[in-house]
Amino acid sequence: MIDPVPGDRRPAVSPQLALRISAVGLVAFLLFSVLFFRLWYLQVLDGDSYRVQANSNRSRVETLPAARGSIVDRNGEPLVQNTAAVVARLRPDSLPASEKEAAADYGDKVIERAKLSKRRQGPEISIPAVPPDFAPRVQRLARTLGMRVATIQERIIRGLFLAGYAPVTIKANLPEDVAGFILERPKQFPGVETPQVLLRAYPQRSLAAQIFGTTNQISPEQLKERYYRERKVRPGTVIGRSGVEAAFDDYLRGTDGRQTLRVDAQGNPRGNGRVIEPTPGRGVQLTLDLDLQKAADAAYRRVAGNLDGAFVALDPRNGAILATGSFPTYDPTLLARPISDRRYKAIFEPKDGSAGPLLDRVSQSLYPAASTFKIVTALAGFDEGLITPSSTYADTGCIVFGGDKRRACNSGGGKGNGEINVATALKVSSDTFFYDLGLRLFEKRGEPLQKWARRLGFGRITGNDLGGETKGNVPDAAWRRRVGQIEIDCRKKNKIPLSAPSDVAGTRNCGLYDVGPFTLGEAVNLAVGQGALQTNPLQLAVAYAALANGGRIVRPHLGSKVIDDTGAVLQPIPAEKSRKIKIPAAFRSAIMDGLHRSASEPGGTSADVFSNSTPPWNQKRFPIFGKTGTAENVAQVIDQSWYVAYSYDRSPERKPIVVVVTAEKGRFGADTAAPIARLILSAWFGVKAAVVRGASETK
Structure with a gap:
C-alpha cells in the first residue's frame, strides 16, 4: 500500500455538503430542461407562426417621384403638363435569375455592337426568349393586360438593360378593373405593382413636337457623371433626355421623396413607415407664341400638304424663337408611355429612306441654301x-x-x-x-x-x-x-x-x-x-436677323422664365450674349432695298405672293423684305423651296419678325415656301390671310 503524498490532505465530504450539491444540480437540471423545452416549443410546435411574423418584419424604401414642372408658352398657355395614370410595373427583385441573366447578356451584346462602326454592326440584337421558369408568369400577365408575350418580354429586357434597379413599366393607362384584379391576386402576379403615377401630357398634340424631347429614368452610366453626382440625383429619378426637357431639367425635375414600406417576404405592402414628401419641379415658360405656332403649323399643312420641310420664326432683336415646326411630325404622347419596338420602327423609322419625324429639320437638317x-x-x-x-x-x-x-x-x-x-x-x-x-x-x-x-x-x-x-x-x-x-x-x-x-x-x-x-x-x-x-433654317434665320438688326448675331433660344405652379415668375432664364459683326450702313441699305423690291415690285420673285390678293398686302404698314430660293438637291429629283422674310409693324421696334420656310420637293420658292411665310406673317400681324403663289422665279 502506497501512502498518500505528504502534504495532500483533502477534507472528507460531509453528508450535508453532498446534499446541497445534489440540490443545486437538480435545480440547474430543471432550469435547463425548461429552457430546452421552451426552445423546442418555439421552433417545433409554434415555429410556423413565428416564421410568418419574421418574414413580415421587413421594410422596403420606395421613391416618391416628384412631379415635373409644366412647360407653357409666352402667354402661359400649356404645352407640356402632367396627367395621372395607373400603370402596371414589375419589380426587378421579383424576377428569376434566368431573366436577369438574359437581360445582362442582351445588354453586353448591345454595348459591344455599339462599339463597332455602322458598316460592321450588322442586324440589331434580338430580344431573348422568355426563360421556361418565367414563362407562366409572363403568359398570365399577358392575358390579363391584353398584350403579347413578346412585347412584355421586350419591355422587361430593355428596362433591365437601361436601369436594372428600377421597376419596369409594362403598360400605362391601366383600367381600374384590371388594376384591381391584379391587386387582389398578389400570389398570381408576384412583383407586379399598379401604382398611380404622373405621365407627361401634350395638350397641343403634334405642335412643335420635336423641341420638347423625352424623359426617362436616369441610367447607371449617367449616375456616375459628375453633373448628376454634384446634384445628388438618386437612382430611379426621372430626368430629361432631350429637347426642352433636358435643357431645363434642373428647373423641371424637382426632388423625389421617399417612403418606407413594411412588406412581407413576397414584397407585398403591410403598412407605411416614414414618409418624406417629394418637392415638385418648377415650370418653364418658353418664348413660343401658341397662336402663331398653330397658325404656322396650319399654314404649312395647307400649302405644302405632306411634303417634308420646316419653318421657324424668331425675334431678330434677341433671337427669341416665336414658332418652330418640322414635318413630318408626331404625337409626343407616344414616347411618354411604353411603346413596342415594332410600333416604334413603323412610326419613327420609315422604310422609304426619309429621315422620319424625330429629326428636327429646323436645326438638325442639312440643305443647300x-x-x-x-x-x-x-x-x-x-x-x-x-x-x-x-x-x-x-x-x-x-x-x-x-x-x-x-x-x-x-x-x-x-x-x-x-x-x-x-x-x-x-x-x-x-x-x-x-x-x-x-x-x-x-x-x-x-x-x-x-x-x-x-x-x-x-x-x-x-x-x-x-x-x-x-x-x-x-x-x-x-x-x-x-x-x-x-x-x-x-x-x-x-x-x-x-x-x-x-x-x-x-x-x-x-x-x-x-x-x-x-x-x-x-x-x-x-x-x-x-x-x-x-x-x-435656323442658321438662315440668324443670318437674316443680323442683316435686319444691323449686325448682331443673335443666339436663338426658347427658354424665357422659370415659373411656379400659379404662373408667377420666379426668375428669368438668361439668354446667351450675341456677337457683333460690322455691316456698313450703305451695304446693308442696298441689300435691304433689293429684298424689299423682291417682295413688293413687279418682277420681284415673291411680289405676286404679296400683291395678288384682295386686298393686297399693306407694304407701307408691314414692309416685307424677302428672298426666295430654289435648291437643286442631289438627294431629290424635285427642287427644294425656300423663303426668308423680315417684317415689322410700321417701325423696326414694333413686332419685328424673321420667318424662314423650306419645303423639300416644293419646287420654286414662290410656289410653296413664300405662300406659307405669308400666312405666318398674316397671323403675326393679325391681317387677313390669303394663299397666293408666285408666277415664276429664278434660283
Whole structure:
C-alpha cells in the first residue's frame, strides 16, 4: 500500500455538503430542461407562426417621384403638363435569375455592337426568349393586360438593360378593373405593382413636337457623371433626355421623396413607415407664341400638304424663337408611355429612306441654301470693293468661265436682265450677277466669301439652348483637302485607281468626293448657295436677323422664365450674349432695298405672293423684305423651296419678325415656301390671310 503524498490532505465530504450539491444540480437540471423545452416549443410546435411574423418584419424604401414642372408658352398657355395614370410595373427583385441573366447578356451584346462602326454592326440584337421558369408568369400577365408575350418580354429586357434597379413599366393607362384584379391576386402576379403615377401630357398634340424631347429614368452610366453626382440625383429619378426637357431639367425635375414600406417576404405592402414628401419641379415658360405656332403649323399643312420641310420664326432683336415646326411630325404622347419596338420602327423609322419625324429639320437638317445665300455673296463683294451699291453689271442671261469655257445661265431659260445693280440683282434673283461676283471673289486672298459666310453663322452651330444642332458646311480649300484625302484613303484601302470614275469607285463605298483643289466651279456654285454648302433654317434665320438688326448675331433660344405652379415668375432664364459683326450702313441699305423690291415690285420673285390678293398686302404698314430660293438637291429629283422674310409693324421696334420656310420637293420658292411665310406673317400681324403663289422665279 502506497501512502498518500505528504502534504495532500483533502477534507472528507460531509453528508450535508453532498446534499446541497445534489440540490443545486437538480435545480440547474430543471432550469435547463425548461429552457430546452421552451426552445423546442418555439421552433417545433409554434415555429410556423413565428416564421410568418419574421418574414413580415421587413421594410422596403420606395421613391416618391416628384412631379415635373409644366412647360407653357409666352402667354402661359400649356404645352407640356402632367396627367395621372395607373400603370402596371414589375419589380426587378421579383424576377428569376434566368431573366436577369438574359437581360445582362442582351445588354453586353448591345454595348459591344455599339462599339463597332455602322458598316460592321450588322442586324440589331434580338430580344431573348422568355426563360421556361418565367414563362407562366409572363403568359398570365399577358392575358390579363391584353398584350403579347413578346412585347412584355421586350419591355422587361430593355428596362433591365437601361436601369436594372428600377421597376419596369409594362403598360400605362391601366383600367381600374384590371388594376384591381391584379391587386387582389398578389400570389398570381408576384412583383407586379399598379401604382398611380404622373405621365407627361401634350395638350397641343403634334405642335412643335420635336423641341420638347423625352424623359426617362436616369441610367447607371449617367449616375456616375459628375453633373448628376454634384446634384445628388438618386437612382430611379426621372430626368430629361432631350429637347426642352433636358435643357431645363434642373428647373423641371424637382426632388423625389421617399417612403418606407413594411412588406412581407413576397414584397407585398403591410403598412407605411416614414414618409418624406417629394418637392415638385418648377415650370418653364418658353418664348413660343401658341397662336402663331398653330397658325404656322396650319399654314404649312395647307400649302405644302405632306411634303417634308420646316419653318421657324424668331425675334431678330434677341433671337427669341416665336414658332418652330418640322414635318413630318408626331404625337409626343407616344414616347411618354411604353411603346413596342415594332410600333416604334413603323412610326419613327420609315422604310422609304426619309429621315422620319424625330429629326428636327429646323436645326438638325442639312440643305443647300440656294438663292437665300446671295446676301452673303453681296456682303463679301462689298467688303472686297468688287461692287458698290450703284455699280452695275450687264446680265445677258449666261456667263462663260474657266479654261474649259463652262457656261452657266440664269434659271428659267437663261433670260437676261440687262444692266442691273446689286439691289435689282436681288430683286430678280439674277444668277449671273452672283456667278460673276463669285468668280472675282475666288481670285481674292483669304477666301472672303467663306469668311463672310462664317461671320453670319454658316458652317457653325448657332448656340441655341436646346443643342443637338448640325454645324453645316461652308466649302473651302481646307474642306476640299480633307474630303479629298478621305477619298484617296478609301481608294487605297479598296485598291481602286485614282483615275477610276466615281461610279466604279462607288461600288466599294468610295467615289463620294473629288480629289484635287477647291475649284472655280465650286466657287461659282457657292456664290448662289449651291454645291457643297450645307445649312439649316435656323442658321438662315440668324443670318437674316443680323442683316435686319444691323449686325448682331443673335443666339436663338426658347427658354424665357422659370415659373411656379400659379404662373408667377420666379426668375428669368438668361439668354446667351450675341456677337457683333460690322455691316456698313450703305451695304446693308442696298441689300435691304433689293429684298424689299423682291417682295413688293413687279418682277420681284415673291411680289405676286404679296400683291395678288384682295386686298393686297399693306407694304407701307408691314414692309416685307424677302428672298426666295430654289435648291437643286442631289438627294431629290424635285427642287427644294425656300423663303426668308423680315417684317415689322410700321417701325423696326414694333413686332419685328424673321420667318424662314423650306419645303423639300416644293419646287420654286414662290410656289410653296413664300405662300406659307405669308400666312405666318398674316397671323403675326393679325391681317387677313390669303394663299397666293408666285408666277415664276429664278434660283
